[in-house]
Amino acid sequence: MKILKFGGTSVANARNILLAENILRKESSQSRIVVVVSALHSVTDNLIKAAEHASVKDEHYIPIIKSLEEKHLDLVKELIPVSAQSSWLSFVKKHFNDIEDIYNGIFVLGELTDKIRDRITSYGEFLSSNIIAARLQYEGLDCVWMNSAEQIRTDSNFTHAKVDFEVTENNIKNFAAKHPNQIIIAPGFIAKDQNGNATTLGRGGSDYTAAIIAAALSAEELQIWTDVSGMMTADPRLAYHAKPIPEISYHEAMELSHFGAKVLYPPSIQPVMAKNIDLKIKNTFDPDAPGTVVSHSLKNSMDENREAAVGVSNMSHIALLTLEGSGMVGIPGTSARLFQCLSHEKINVILITQGSSEHSITVAVDEKEVYHAEQAVNSSFADDIKLQRTAPVKIETGLSIVALVGENMKNRSGISAKMFGCLGNNGINIRAIAQGSSERNISIVISEKDTKKAVNVLHEEFFESEIKQVHLYLCGTGNVGSKLVEQIFEQNAYLRENNLINLRIAGLSNSRKMLFSDQGISENDFDNWSEKGVPASIQGFAEEIISRNLRNSVFIDITASQEVPEIYERLLKRSINIVACNKIAASSDFETYKTLKNTARNHSCRFYFETNVGAGLPVIGTINDLIKSGDKITSIQAVLSGTLNFVFNNYDGSRPFSEVVAQAQKEGFTEPDPRLDLTGTDVARKILILAREAGYPLQFSDIENQSFLPEECLQGSVEDFYQKLTEYEDHFKKLVDDAQKHGKILKYTAEFKDGKAKVGLQHVAPDSDLFHLYGKDNIVIFKTLRYSEQPLVVKGAGAGAEVTASGVFADIIRSV
Known part of the structure; x- marks a missing residue:
């Protein structure tokens, strides 16, 4: 014999009941079955709601009861043949007359006791089970209705009655013996005490009824039919990738049920657990799905091949x-x-x-x-x-x-x-x-507020180890930002397959608009994303990232903004990783720099800014590796500006200096304001960052900057700047000529030695490592305790949107 229980959603309406009927036909053809049904969906809640209205003399209980009566009358009309409807319509009306009398009494007395509450809530299962039994009988199935309230005996602890199992088991066995029908239909949830008063079995009472009957009849198995395909690895409303659990032990099922898994309630497992009866959780709306087996055979299972967590x-x-x-x-x-x-x-x-x-x-x-x-x-x-x-x-x-x-x-x-x-x-x-x-x-x-995030983090760690979902928030969608997005879309399939990482662009912002999507902004939507965005503010962008609270979040700053770094500390305190192309934070006041580094460490997140120096070159990473391994950096000599290297590699006096600078800007090698590059400010920031990463607490004011630009070139707008460059062409031509007279070339260099740093234009001889540096290339020469005679050299392209984007991309991968 098998016991089948159908929950409220499975018997919510005539259509769903017909689906359940198909399941009953199939199961009853193979075995004798007992079918336990809940009240129609939401009926019990509305019976309680109406009673609470009546108890405070609120006449709103009347339309609620009328609505419930119509719901049951409509069900009869849809399920019962027209020739037999009259008696069943009268049946429903009679019992709703009784219900109205009880509610009128509650209204007059202004009192709702637990005893009365049990009386009124027992009608839901009583009515649904009778109508379903009638439907099966008129369909020619060998079916009989069993009143669970007459068979299940409890104490008088109303709303949470305790079952007298000895009396109850005898009653159920006797009924089954006297009624050898192939199908027994029984209401769940309801019982009676020794005085004949209606009692109920509490939360999950219909499951409990089914388990009691299964234990009493030593059933082959208990099936719980609901609206999900078994117990899930997590709540699917929170974890998008939650999946059914094929098999689970009683103890595991009880633990999951106790802490919120709504498919089962812990008391319902006890009777079948005691009798070693397997329990299956199945989906009424997908009956062919395997569902979940709650099995006694796993009780002591310690299979090493089985996952540690279920x-x-x-x-x-x-x-x-x-x-x-x-x-x-x-x-x-x-x-x-x-x-x-x-x-x-x-x-x-x-x-x-x-x-x-x-x-x-x-x-x-x-x-x-x-x-x-x-x-x-x-x-x-x-x-x-x-x-x-x-x-x-x-x-x-x-x-x-x-x-x-x-x-x-x-x-x-x-x-x-x-x-x-x-x-x-x-x-x-x-x-x-x-x-x-x-x-x-x-x-x-x-x-x-962290529940959804925690459930997803744990689910990903223990059940989705093959793919780690990473949420990216990108601030700055200019040349570098656009190249980064292209690289992410191009490389994501490879990362999923080889690194088990899936990158999702969950937010975009520029100076005008910002857009968010928890499911990710698609490649097709990127070109016109700002049309769908809302007005942007950096504080609003940060607030939205924090409020969405998604796991494995990375904030990416690809701006030159002074304002954007102001949100770094706030994000780091929420364990949001930061990848910064922006140099402002790492080259700001030393205390601010240290605070950000310490905040990241204290909140178990990452603050990476490799592209602050050398675009995609592994310069900062090299310093970090040297320091971690116990080495000490004694000096740094470098060409750190791809812009300045491009300018002085291409300027020989044959064409105006201003034209070469404009070419560098057009090709994307300069900052939006080229003066940041040509004044050496950008290079000074870079050597400052390298010295700090090497362990030296320098401030920006400690950097000696030997500028080659006349002071007048720094006044006014960018347009004024280009005009002044033209006026001072002789000055720039003389710089080149002086170097050439001595067989040397010009390089704008940065040096750090003996705890001091300086930047400026130098004459470089052919035998120098800095001489053979072409185009936009950068070079960094490290001398350390271990690399004292033969220095460590890092050399390569140090500017350009594509290589800078690739450096940011590498930091993103490192951060997760």
């Missing part, structure tokens, strides 16, 4: 209640008093954690009950609080519990480290932790 579960609207005080240390019975007072007030404790010092005990409760719990605990410990042995209880609200569950986590090292590591790397602060000795559940309490 699912991530979450529970929202949680509050923490903490009792602490030095007077608790070493005093027996403190915990007992705390739990006793909560139990007395019928407050359910969801999670418990206590430090070994015994100085504090923290429990998690439903947020709706926390203030009631606070009063109860403070009252129970009033004398201790008065004598300052304990402090008044502290409460925290707006929290969630997220649990990682798996039978195979037991004795598997590194699970906790992996869990806390990925959460920490995404800036998710853990307020409390609980792990039982069974090691099959690690539960954490976090801020409610």
